Amino acid sequence: xxxxxxxxxxxxxxxxxxxxxxxxxxxxxxxxxxxxxxxxxxxxxxxxxxxxxxxxxxxxxxxxxxxxxxxxxxxxxxxxxxxxxxxxxxxxxxxxxxxxxxxxxxxxxxxxxxxxxxxxxxxxxxxxxxxxxxxxxxxxxxxxxxxxxxxxxxxxxxxxxxxxxxxxxxxxxxxxxxxxxxxxxxxxxxxxxxxxxxxxxxxxxxxxxxx
Numbered sequence: 001x002x003x004x005x006x007x008x009x010x011x012x013x014x015x016x017x018x019x020x021x022x023x024x025x026x027x028x029x030x031x032x033x034x035x036x037x038x039x040x041x042x043x044x045x046x047x048x049x050x051x052x053x054x055x056x057x058x059x060x061x062x063x064x065x066x067x068x069x070x071x072x073x074x075x076x077x078x079x080x081x082x083x084x085x086x087x088x089x090x091x092x093x094x095x096x097x098x099x100x101x102x103x104x105x106x107x108x109x110x111x112x113x114x115x116x117x118x119x120x121x122x123x124x125x126x127x128x129x130x131x132x133x134x135x136x137x138x139x140x141x142x143x144x145x146x147x148x149x150x151x152x153x154x155x156x157x158x159x160x161x162x163x164x165x166x167x168x169x170x171x172x173x174x175x176x177x178x179x180x181x182x183x184x185x186x187x188x189x190x191x192x193x194x195x196x197x198x199x200x201x202x203x204x205x206x207x208x209x210x211x
Contacts, residue, residue, distance in 0.1 A: 010063050017059060018073065022080040039180040046137035046184035051195045053077065053103045054132045057110055058124065058199025067115035074107035081168035083168045102139040123199050129193030137184030141202055 056077070057070035078101040109131040117123035180205070 009145075010203075013155055013202065013206065014056070014060055014063070014073075015025070017056040018076050018080060021056050022077050026058065041189075042140070043137075043180045043184045046140045046180070047188050047191060049103070049140060050059045050106075050133050050188040050192050053054075053106060053136065054110070054129065054192045055195040055199045057130070057132075057200075058108050058196045059202045061110065061114055061124070062121065062200050065119060067119075070107040070114070071104060074101070074103040077103055099117065102142055105184040106136045107137050110207040125193055125196040125200060129196040130189045132196075133188030133190065133192030134185040137181045137188055139183055192203050 010082060021088060057073045060073040061067070061070040063069075110128045113128040114124050117127065
């Protein structure tokens with residue numbers, strides 16, 4: 001009974017983390033709306049996507065102990081996002097908001113690290129975290145390349161209201177414009193290691209709680 005209870009708890013955790021990471025990632029496409037703050041938003045949202053992917057993927061990967069499950073987790077996130085975006089499309093939002101599966105290559109790198117280091121958790125946290133953190137902002141740039149022109153989209157789908165903290169005061173050109181990918185990758189590489197460690201720790205906490 002306890003084995004099945006523990007397994008069910010794990011599966012519930014995975015579903016909850018996957019759904020929440022998907023919801024957060026859906027909103028991470030908003031940088032194409034905020035044209036004045038596009039690069040600032042891109043950097044911040046790249047980091048948020050990195051962290052949401054790695055915490056769930058690491059949790060799932062260390063739970064099963066099978067290299068490949070991180071990529072499977074990223075696939076779950078991708079499919080969830082497509083479904084949710086389909087719902088948004090019916091409300092009048094552009095469907096090419098985020099449809100590119102940008103999480104898959106980063107998750108593949110996580111699986112590769114886990115496999116190459118013979119399932120060493122500390123190597124997974126350090127090397128996997130750095131690789132995912134540095135790669136996802138790069139792959140996320142595919143979104144900017146493949147989606148419709150941000151200016152065109154912003155005018156076609158105007159926002160009736162903006163939260164005060166996102167209201168553009170004046171175009172912020174010099175601040176993050178130099179390299180949003182490098183900035184996102186640098187911050188992501190540091191923070192992703194912490195979240196990978198959290199993903200591993202979630203397993204430990206679950207087992208202790210169920211014991």
